[in-house]
Amino acid sequence: MSELIPTKPYMLxxxxxxxxxxxxxxxxxxxxxxxxxxxxxxxKDGEIVLNINYSATKDLHIDNDSVVFSARFGGVSQNIYVPMSAVRGVFARENGQGMFFEADLEQEEVQFSADHAEEDAKPAENKEELNKSKKPVLKIVK
Structure with a gap:
């Protein structure tokens, strides 16, 4: 049996x-x-909230892999790309009703490897300070 398409893009x-x-x-x-x-x-705090109303976006496209559109931020047009794995939720601004999703395992692994790549790029004397200030992280071992 082939792998099923996730439900997140359909719910979104x-x-x-x-x-x-x-x-x-x-x-x-x-x-x-x-x-x-x-x-x-x-x-802010590693997250951003985006208005995805048709009046706030241009060329909004939500497919099974990503959300893509153009929007103005501070008067400057920007192209936005959000992989589906990065979507944490969708809700109505006026009443807060919506749906929030669990973090994707794939997303957590990407973030974990990105954090360690930054850490490895730091000089050796700063690694001790970085390790003291970082929160503990669990790694899934297969």
Whole structure:
């Protein structure tokens, strides 16, 4: 039997449509990592909330792999790319109704490897300070 397509993109499209049909403003919660393309000035605590209403976006496309669109941030048009693995939730701004997703294992592994790549790039004397300030991390061993 072939691998099933995840339900997340279908739920995301359905809730986006529900918001639009009810004149609500759909917002996307995104965990920012190396694969996401968002304006970093608006990222807070590793996440960004994006307005994905048709009036706030241009060429919005939600497929099974990603959410892609253009939007203005501070008057400057930016191309946004959000892999489906980085989507943490979708909700209506007006009433908070929506759906929030568990972190994808694949996403956590990408973030874990990116953190260690940054750590390895630091000079040896700074590694001790970095290790003291970092939270403990669990690694899945196969």
């Amino acid at each position: 499209r359905a809730l986006h449509e529900w918001c639009v049909d009810n004149n609500l403003t759909p917002h996307l919660i995104v965990a920012v990592n190396a694969q996401t393309r968002v304006p970093m000035a608006y990222v």
